[in-house]
Amino acid sequence: MHSANHQPDHSRVLALGFSALASLSDTENDLLRDLAEKTRYHPPYRDIHAVGIAPPPPRMIVAGWAAQYRQLANGQRQIVSLRLPGDFVAPWKPLRLPSSCAVAALTELETVNAQPLADAEPAHPGLAQAVRVMAHLETALLDDQIMRLGRQTAGGRFAHLMLELHERLGRVGLAKDDRFAMPLTQEALADVLGFSVVHVNRTIQQLRRDRLLDVRNGMAVLTQREQLQELANWTPPAGLAALPRRGSAAPAPQLMEPALFQPGLSDRGYDMRRVPGLH
DSSP: OOSGGGHHHHHHHHHHHHHTTSOOOHHHHHHHHHHHTSOEEEOTTOEEEOTTSOOOSOEEEEESOEEEEEEOTTSOEEEEEEEOTTSBSSOOOSSOOOOSSEEEESSOEEEEEOHHHHTOTTTOHHHHHHHHHHHHHHHHHHHHHHHHHHHOOHHHHHHHHHHHHHHHHHHTTOEETTEEEOOOOHHHHHHHHTOOHHHHHHHHHHHHHTTSOEEETTEEEOSSHHHHHHHHTOOOSTTGGGSOOTTOOSOOOOOOOOOTTOOOTTTTTOOGGGSOSOO
16 A cells, blocks of 8 residues: 555645645745655554543655554444544644553555645745645534534434535545445444444435435445435535635635524434344
């Protein structure tokens, strides 16, 4: 995975991810290309850093998936967030205080040195703005994870996560149409969604029978996107569409105000009696 043949993809992931969040100068794009030239390989199923210690200097994922997680004394794990290409390995925080979560590679992983991005201000204002937007999105994604675990049905949780992954991967050019590579095992999905592995399997099978989505052989396909969005009460990460892009001549999109308590399909009773799970 860590051969030179992957270098162009590394550069593209960084370029697309940052340019989606801010307008970049030629110098800033050159810096991203330079960073992509030297990667570090991390084997799968290994911790990148542990809980209770200060995180290492910042790094950014250019290939592979990782997870930020907490583990109980009985061995049960809750994945708090998934770290995808274009993400910092751990949420970027200027103060390197002891972390409350560990981070582990879920697949083979390649990262690049992200310290120049964390230190981008004031020489690289476009990159600095993108890093600030990433911090905003971290909070929005955590809010979504809390909402999924606390208030959604089994089908709604799964649909919401798949839509989120599609949106995040699409931002860095890794989702095509309504499909994307989805390497998570059912055990990892259970740890993200708060299910048992049995409930994950049953939920996937039911959504497949209902022709809403299909997950198999390392691929996810959103076969009925509009119905999935209704089931999940899906909206993109809060505020992203309204954030101004530095130097952009295009008018800023309007931030939509969702109606409170507007019933969606999941509120009207998607028949989860067919899919045992947490309601």
